[in-house]
Structure formats: structure tokens, C-alpha cells
Amino acid sequence: MVKKEFKAESKRLLEMMVNSIYSQKEIFLRELISNSSDAIDKMYYKALTDDSISFEKDNYYIKVSADKENRILTITDTGIGMTKEDLENNLGIIAKSGSLTFKKENEAKDGHDIIGQFGVGFYSAFMVADKVTVVSRAVGSNEAYKWESEGAEGYTIEPVEKDSVGTEITLKIKENTEEETFDEYLEEYRLRGIIKKYSDFIRYPIKMDVTTSKPKEGSETEFEEFQEEQIINSMVPIWRKNKNELTTEDYENFYTEKHYGYDKPLTHLHLNVDGAVRYNAILFIPENIPFDYYSKEYEKGLELYSNGVLIMNKCSDLLPDYFSFVKGMVDSEDLSLNISREILQHDRQLKLIAKNIKNKIKSQLQNLLKDEREKYEKFYNSFGRQLKFGVYNDFGANKEDLKDLLMFYSSKEKKLVTLDEYVSRMPEDQKYIYYASGESNERIEKLPQTEIVGEKGYEILYFTDDIDEFAIKMLMNYKEKEFKSVSSGDLGIDEEDTQTQKDNEQSENRELLEYMKNILSSKVKDVRISKRLKTHPVCLSTDGEVTIEMEKILSAMPENQNIKADKVLEINSNHEVFQSLKVAFDNDKEKLSLFTNLLYNQALLIEGLPIEDPVDFTNDICKVMV
Ligand SMILES: Nc1ncnc2c1ncn2[C@@H]1O[C@H](COP(=O)(O)OP(=O)(O)OP(=O)(O)O)[C@@H](O)[C@H]1O
Numbered sequence: 001m002v003k004k005e006f007k008a009e010s011k012r013l014l015e016m017m018v019n020s021i022y023s024q025k026e027i028f029l030r031e032l033i034s035n036s037s038d039a040i041d042k043m044y045y046k047a048l049t050d051d052s053i054s055f056e057k058d059n060y061y062i063k064v065s066a067d068k069e070n071r072i073l074t075i076t077d078t079g080i081g082m083t084k085e086d087l088e089n090n091l092g093i094i095a096k097s098g099s100l101t102f103k104k105e106n107e108a109k110d111g112h113d114i115i116g117q118f119g120v121g122f123y124s125a126f127m128v129a130d131k132v133t134v135v136s137r138a139v140g141s142n143e144a145y146k147w148e149s150e151g152a153e154g155y156t157i158e159p160v161e162k163d164s165v166g167t168e169i170t171l172k173i174k175e176n177t178e179e180e181t182f183d184e185y186l187e188e189y190r191l192r193g194i195i196k197k198y199s200d201f202i203r204y205p206i207k208m209d210v211t212t213s214k215p216k217e218g219s220e221t222e223f224e225e226f227q228e229e230q231i232i233n234s235m236v237p238i239w240r241k242n243k244n245e246l247t248t249e250d251y252e253n254f255y256t257e258k259h260y261g262y263d264k265p266l267t268h269l270h271l272n273v274d275g276a277v278r279y280n281a282i283l284f285i286p287e288n289i290p291f292d293y294y295s296k297e298y299e300k301g302l303e304l305y306s307n308g309v310l311i312m313n314k315c316s317d318l319l320p321d322y323f324s325f326v327k328g329m330v331d332s333e334d335l336s337l338n339i340s341r342e343i344l345q346h347d348r349q350l351k352l353i354a355k356n357i358k359n360k361i362k363s364q365l366q367n368l369l370k371d372e373r374e375k376y377e378k379f380y381n382s383f384g385r386q387l388k389f390g391v392y393n394d395f396g397a398n399k400e401d402l403k404d405l406l407m408f409y410s411s412k413e414k415k416l417v418t419l420d421e422y423v424s425r426m427p428e429d430q431k432y433i434y435y436a437s438g439e440s441n442e443r444i445e446k447l448p449q450t451e452i453v454g455e456k457g458y459e460i461l462y463f464t465d466d467i468d469e470f471a472i473k474m475l476m477n478y479k480e481k482e483f484k485s486v487s488s489g490d491l492g493i494d495e496e497d498t499q500t501q502k503d504n505e506q507s508e509n510r511e512l513l514e515y516m517k518n519i520l521s522s523k524v525k526d527v528r529i530s531k532r533l534k535t536h537p538v539c540l541s542t543d544g545e546v547t548i549e550m551e552k553i554l555s556a557m558p559e560n561q562n563i564k565a566d567k568v569l570e571i572n573s574n575h576e577v578f579q580s581l582k583v584a585f586d587n588d589k590e591k592l593s594l595f596t597n598l599l600y601n602q603a604l605l606i607e608g609l610p611i612e613d614p615v616d617f618t619n620d621i622c623k624v625m626v
Pocket residue numbers: 031035036039077079080081082090091096097098099100115116117118119120121122123167
């Protein structure tokens with residue numbers, strides 16, 4: 001049986017290519033400049049083995065010029081050029097990449113800087129041009145050829161004169177249509193912007209004639225415009241420079257130039273990794289929270305470059321959500337790009353880089369915490385909440401990574417402390433890591449529930465963020481010490497005498513407490529003699545996992561599932577109020593009902609919970625007064 005080769009309808013193929021691969025038209029310039037850079041690179045590699053070629057870096061450049069009037073954009077390079085056969089093969093056959101062949105042939109000589117590989121980028125010129133003309137003279141040849149095409153209909157090749165080796169690509173820019181303008185690709189400002197965005201780190205100079213102005217001769221007030229050739233690209237990316245030669249200011253300038261933020265970075269990381277996957281990265285932790293950080297509009301991600309050419313503005317896969325505040329870029333030569341260079345073919349390399357980056361950021365933060373406490377606290381005040389979300393999210397999958405980075409305000413130290421610091425200070429008899437939740441440190445400080453723990457001399461962590469308790473519930477314990485809310489049922493504080501005394505009082509006053517519970521009916525699960533109150537008359541505590549703070553947060557959520565804490569009204573039997581309750585129970589049940597409701601509402605207020613009927617409450621107070 002004869003095996004037949006596939007044929008392709010080249011007209012349709014070109015149309016498809018031109019119109020469906022790329023999502024943005026502006027990348028045509030990136031593709032053409034990358035080709036020119038490849039052509040100069042090839043010259044460089046050739047010079048390594050061919051003594052007749054000398055590679056003087058100054059002679060190699062790319063030039064972009066626009067002629068607005070005639071709608072012509074030209075990209076010229078002094079690279080290796082193309083012979084007639086090269087033009088036929090490389091520009092006449094779609095998906096044939098002379099650069100890929102070159103790279104393979106020169107593998108041993110380290111050809112990995114060459115960008116081209118798919119053999120399609122050139123045709124992106126047809127997205128913005130009606131006609132493309134390529135005039136090229138190959139190195140070592142005296143002949144030059146002109147390749148010309150108007151797209152789908154095919155191309156022509158004919159000999160022409162060209163003084164020097166290299167390639168000149170001329171685009172006849174399309175006329176504007178109702179939907180699209182093409183004029184922009186002839187505007188100096190726009191062209192500079194595109195070059196800066198995608199090709200800033202091409203290693204050869206990209207030149208353009210730029211209009212500037214200077215004072216007119218003999219005048220200080222009048223100016224005249226003139227054209228001046230300028231190099232548009234930065235060429236050497238800061239991330240390829242030697243770390244030791246860079247100052248903090250260099251990094252700060254890069255941060256500002258790249259518009260990573262309006263502030264200054266708090267700290268930076270410069271990585272040159274040469275392992276299973278090679279990459280360079282510069283990462284920043286901003287000083288301030290970006291204004292949209294905690295909004296839906298905020299997009300996390302790092303800039304992704306392949307060989308110095310920008311591939312993606314925000315590659316979100318490079319950062320875990322809990323480090324979404326990190327800004328910066330990654331450049332790798334090991335990425336397998338898809339044909340449009342807009343997405344990646346395989347994400348294995350990306351996953352490796354992301355994992356590596358995650359670990360580096362983590363250790364950078366740990367070092368900051370260890371060596372530059374003040375800076376770390378500044379960072380934590382801005383982004384600590386995000387770390388706590390990280391502990392809670394994904395069912396706690398990342399809690400081990402993050403737990404040592406957490407900090408909470410301490411009742412004793414009156415500042416942020418880490419869990420490690422807390423645990424290392426715990427007296428031997430202290431069983432739990434105690435915490436109290438509330439709106440602010442000032443409010444928590446006054447909570448009656450903190451009395452017994454505080455009096456015992458134990459440190460209490462103050463939870464003022466809505467995520468705090470949820471994160472801690474996910475963490476469960478730290479260094480084998482469980483977390484315990486000061487409002488929870490069993491505080492694990494064993495003062496046997498007091499415990500027994502309170503238990504006795506509980507049974508002695510069972511009827512009174514039972515009666516009060518009935519008055520409050522479904523509002524509380526129980527009314528008890530408190531084991532935690534010392535001076536305050538009353539407080540609320542909870543039985544079970546859901547605390548009052550959690551109830552507040554859950555009920556504020558859009559899908560409110562009406563999850564309630566099992567509230568317990570605790571009465572201080574040492575307080576005079578308790579005597580009044582006893583007397584009322586024996587003599588005046590109506591008064592007891594009044595007192596019970598008052599005490600319950602007071603407990604709600606202390607917790608920062610709304611009272612159900614404020615009018616009733618104020619009327620009750622008046623009843624006591626008269
Ligand atoms: N300015 C140039 N100088 C010399 N050769 C060039 C130039 N532009 C294109 N070529 C040749 O034409 C080939 C096809 O270019 P094209 O841009 O279509 O694909 P590529 O650069 O190889 O791959 P990719 O699609 O990944 O960019 C190149 O591989 C190169 O051999």
C-alpha cells in the first residue's frame with residue numbers, strides 16, 4: 001500500500017494561523033523582533049567557528065522605523081540574513097522553523113538563547129499588514145533577494161540589490177476599519193510601548209528614530225523638534241546581573257519601573273536557580289496593601305518571561321493564594337510554550353518553579369521574622385490576614401507551611417507574638433494555648449471571661465480578625481498544645497477547692513438556675529454558676545465547637561446557614577447580684593424574671609451581640625430604678 005502525505009490547504013491554513021492563534025495583534029512586533037534577535041544570535045554562533053566572521057557587538061542591532069504617510073513599518077536587522085533557499089524554505093513553508101533546525105544543529109554549542117521554534121511567528125505580520133516584503137542578504141553571499149506576499153495568495157521571490165548582510169522587513173499597514181484601527185502601529189509612542197512591554201530584554205539594541213525637542217539656536221524660550229536615534233530596550237535584564245553588583249536602589253527602581261506598586265518594596269528576593277529547572281526571578285513583598293488587594297478585582301501572579309521575552313503578564317499558577325501579595329517576575333529558558341506563546345504546553349516546569357518559589361518566599365519571611373522583627377510586623381499587619389486564610393483554606397493543606405509565620409496580640413507582652421514564643425513561655429501547669437475573640441484588643445481586655453485565665457497568670461492571645469478562630473480550629477494545636485477559647489466550657493484550670501465549691505453551689509441552686517433557664521427558654525442552652533468569673537456578675541460562654549465570635553461571622557456571610565453557638569449564661573455566685581437573685585426566687589418571681597432578662601441582655605452587650613428588643617431592655621432598667 002502506498003502511504004500518502006497529508007496535504008494542507010495553505011490559503012486556509014494561513015488565514016487560520018493569522019487570525020486565530022494570537023489574542024492580541026500587537027504581538028506581531030514581538031515576533032518580528034524576536035526573529036531579528038535570533039538572526040543576530042546565529043551570527044554570533046557562526047562567528048565562534050568561522051574565523052572569517054568577526055562578531056563586533058556594536059555592529060549588531062535591530063531598527064524599527066515608521067513612515068506614517070505611506071503606512072509603512074520597517075524592521076531591519078544586521079543578522080545572518082537569508083539566501084534564496086532560506087526564503088523559500090523558512091518563509092514559504094508554514095511551520096518550518098529555520099531557527100529550530102539551527103538550534104538542533106548547534107546544540108553542543110549552547111544554542112538555547114534562540115527564541116524561534118514553531119515556524120509561525122513571522123506570519124503574525126499579516127494581522128496588521130496587507131503586504132509584507134522581506135529583503136535579505138545572507139552572510140557570505142553577494143546576492144540579495146526580495147520575498148513578497150499579500151497573504152493567502154502566495155508569494156514571489158526576485159533578486160534585488162542590498163549593500164549589507166541582514167534582513168529588512170517592510171509591512172504595509174492595513175487601513176483602519178470600522179471595528180479596528182491600525183494607525184496605532186505607526187505611532188512612535190505606541191511602538192515604543194510595545195517594544196518595552198515584550199522585547200525590553202532582547203540582548204541587542206532595538207533602535208528607533210524618536211522625535212524630541214531642543215531650544216532653537218539663539219533662543220531660550222523657543223523649541224524645535226528634531227529626530228534622534230535612540231535605543232529603546234534595556235537589553236540586560238536586571239535578573240541576569242550579578243546580585244553583588246546590584247544595590248537596594250536598583251531593585252527599588254525596577255519595582256517602580258515595572259509598576260509593581262506605588263510604594264517601595266519591603267523586601268526583595270533575587271533567585272538564580274540552576275537545578276531540575278533553570279530560572280531567574282526577582283520577587284518583591286510590598287510595603288503596603290495594594291488598594292484593591294482584598295477585592296475581587298485583585299489578580300495575583302508573576303510576570304513570566306521565556307528567554308527574556310514576555311510571555312504572560314500575570315501567571316497566577318506561580319503563586320499560591322496565601323502569597324498572592326508577592327510581585328515580580330520569573331524568566332526561564334526551560335518552558336515549553338504553546339504556539340502562540342500565550343500559554344504553556346506542559347505545566348511540569350511551571351509546577352516545579354512554583355514549588356521552589358513558594359519555599360523561597362517562606363524562608364525569606366522566616367528570616368525576616370528572625371532578623372528584622374519590626375519589618376516582619378509591618379508585613380504581618382498588611383498581609384497576616386492572607387496567611388491566616390492560607391491556614392484555613394484547602395482544608396488546612398498548607399497549615400504546616402504557615403503556622404510558624406502566624407502572630408497574635410498577646411495580653412502579657414502587649415504586642416504581636418508568634419505561637420512558638422507563646423508556647424516556650426507557658427508555665428508547666430498550663431495545659432492550653434488560651435485565646436479570646438472580640439472586635440478590638442481594648443474590648444477583649446475588658447471581657448469578663450478572661451478573668452480567671454488572666455488571674456492565673458496565663459498569657460491570652462487576642463483574636464480580632466474574623467478568620468482567626470477558623471484558622472486556629474484548622475490548626476487544632478501547636479507543638480502539641482491545644483487552643484482553648486477563654487469562653488469555652490472546660491478551661492482546664494484545676495483549682496480543686498474552688499471547683500468543688502462551685503459544683504456544690506451548682507447543685508444547691510439547681511432549682512433557681514433551672515427556673516432562670518426556663519425564663520430565657522430557647523435563648524440559652526443552660527444557666528450555670530460560673531467557674532471563671534471573679535468580679536464581674538455575668539457572662540456568656542459556649543458549649544461545643546461553635547463559639548459566639550464564629551456565630552457572628554457565620555451569620556454575616558451571604559449564605560447564612562443560621563449556625564448558632566450553644567450559649568451558656570454564667571452567674572458569678574460571689575457577686576451581690578446572686579444574692580438578689582436568690583431572694584427574688586424565694587419571694588418575687590416577677591422580679592426574678594426581670595433580673596434574669598436584664599442579666600442576659602447585659603451579657604449579650606458585653607459580647608458585642610445585638611439585644612433582641614432594646615425598648616424592652618431600657619424599660620426593664622427603668623423598672624429597677626423606680
Ligand atoms: N529577520 C530574520 N532573519 C533571518 N532569518 C529569519 C528572519 N525572520 C525569520 N527568519 C527565518 O524564518 C523562519 C520562520 O520564522 P517564524 O517567525 O515564522 O518562525 P520561528 O521564529 O522559527 O518560530 P516561532 O513561530 O516560534 O517564532 C525562522 O526560523 C528563521 O529561520
